[in-house]
Amino acid sequence: MTFTPALALVTGASSGLGALIARRVAERGSDLVLVARRRDRLAELAAELRRRHGVQAHPVVMDLGRPGAGPALLAAMPEEVAHRPLDLVVNNAGFGLYGPLLGQDAERLEEMLTLNVTALTSITRTLLEPMVRRGHGTLVNVASTGGFQPAPGLAAYVASKAYVLHLTEALWQELRRTRVRVTALCPGPTSTEFFDVAGSEHGALGGKVTTPEQVVDALMTALDRRRLPPYLVPDLPNQVQAVAARVLPRRLTLGVAARVLKQG
Ligand SMILES: NC(=O)c1ccc[n+]([C@@H]2O[C@H](COP(=O)([O-])OP(=O)(O)OC[C@H]3O[C@@H](n4cnc5c(N)ncnc54)[C@H](OP(=O)(O)O)[C@@H]3O)[C@@H](O)[C@H]2O)c1
Structure with missing residues (x-):
C-alpha cells in the first residue's frame, strides 16, 4: 500500500530530515503542519508544498525546548486543521x-x-492519545544509531537518543494490539545542518555519512508496510553497527566509540 496520511505533523521541519520528510509526505497529497522556530524557512517550505502539490501546509512557529511542549503545540494548531485528526x-x-x-x-x-527528551515525550503523550481513541494513526520518533551505545564526546546527546529509542520500543509493545503504529527512526551520521549545530565536523564521527534522501526513502518504504518495526535503522553499515552495539561487551563499544569520536 502507499501510505497517504490525510493530515501529518512534522517537528523540526525547517531543515534537514524534517523538511525532506515533509516534502515526501506532501508529494503523496497529504496536508501538513510544519513546526520549528525559524519562521522564514517554514513559510518558504509551506509555500513550496502548496504550489507544487496543491496541499494545505500550515507553519507553526514554536520553540519546543520548553516545558509543556505537547499541550502548547495542541493549543497552537492552526484553526483550519484543529478539528481534524492527525494521521502521522x-x-x-x-x-x-x-x-x-x-x-x-x-x-x-x-x-x-x-x-x-522532555518535549518529545510530552508531544508523544499528547498527540498519541487521540490516535489510540480513534484506533488509527502513526507516530515516528527520531532517535539515532547513537542511541544504541554510549559515546564519549556526544555523551548527553546519545544518552538522550537512547531514551528516545527505549521509550519508543516500549511504546511499540504497549500499543501492539491497537491499530496505532509506532517506530523509532535511527539514522546514522547524515549530511544535514546537524553537525554545524552540534559544533562538529562530519569527519569527527568517522565512517560513512548517509544522505537525507537515503534516510527518508527507508522511512517512506517502511511506512508503506502494514506493520512498523519497533525501530528502523536506514543503511546496512549502520544496521551492523546497531546490532554490534547491542551484542558486544560495553567496554569494547566504548573504546571503539572513543577512537572514532577522538575522545578519551
Ligand atoms: N544528521 C544526523 O547525523 C543525525 C543522525 C541521527 C539522528 N539525527 C536526528 O535527526 C533529527 C533531525 O536532525 P537533522 O539532522 O535534520 O538536523 P537539522 O538540519 O539541524 O534539523 C533540526 C531541526 O530541529 C529544529 N529545532 C531545533 N531546536 C528546536 C526547538 N527548540 N524548537 C523547535 N524546533 C527545533 C530545527 O529548526 P529551527 O532551528 O528552525 O527551530 C530543525 O528544523 C534530530 O532529532 C537529530 O538528533 C540526526
Whole structure:
C-alpha cells in the first residue's frame, strides 16, 4: 500500500530530515503542519508544498525546548486543521552537542535535554492519545544509531537518543494490539545542518555519512508496510553497527566509540 496520511505533523521541519520528510509526505497529497522556530524557512517550505502539490501546509512557529511542549503545540494548531485528526506525527526536532561533557555550556545542555527528551515525550503523550481513541494513526520518533551505545564526546546527546529509542520500543509493545503504529527512526551520521549545530565536523564521527534522501526513502518504504518495526535503522553499515552495539561487551563499544569520536 502507499501510505497517504490525510493530515501529518512534522517537528523540526525547517531543515534537514524534517523538511525532506515533509516534502515526501506532501508529494503523496497529504496536508501538513510544519513546526520549528525559524519562521522564514517554514513559510518558504509551506509555500513550496502548496504550489507544487496543491496541499494545505500550515507553519507553526514554536520553540519546543520548553516545558509543556505537547499541550502548547495542541493549543497552537492552526484553526483550519484543529478539528481534524492527525494521521502521522513525526517527532523529529532535536540537536546534539559535541565535545566533552564538562566543556559544554550548562544552559545549552539543558535546552538539548528539554527538546530531545522532555518535549518529545510530552508531544508523544499528547498527540498519541487521540490516535489510540480513534484506533488509527502513526507516530515516528527520531532517535539515532547513537542511541544504541554510549559515546564519549556526544555523551548527553546519545544518552538522550537512547531514551528516545527505549521509550519508543516500549511504546511499540504497549500499543501492539491497537491499530496505532509506532517506530523509532535511527539514522546514522547524515549530511544535514546537524553537525554545524552540534559544533562538529562530519569527519569527527568517522565512517560513512548517509544522505537525507537515503534516510527518508527507508522511512517512506517502511511506512508503506502494514506493520512498523519497533525501530528502523536506514543503511546496512549502520544496521551492523546497531546490532554490534547491542551484542558486544560495553567496554569494547566504548573504546571503539572513543577512537572514532577522538575522545578519551
Ligand atoms: N544528521 C544526523 O547525523 C543525525 C543522525 C541521527 C539522528 N539525527 C536526528 O535527526 C533529527 C533531525 O536532525 P537533522 O539532522 O535534520 O538536523 P537539522 O538540519 O539541524 O534539523 C533540526 C531541526 O530541529 C529544529 N529545532 C531545533 N531546536 C528546536 C526547538 N527548540 N524548537 C523547535 N524546533 C527545533 C530545527 O529548526 P529551527 O532551528 O528552525 O527551530 C530543525 O528544523 C534530530 O532529532 C537529530 O538528533 C540526526
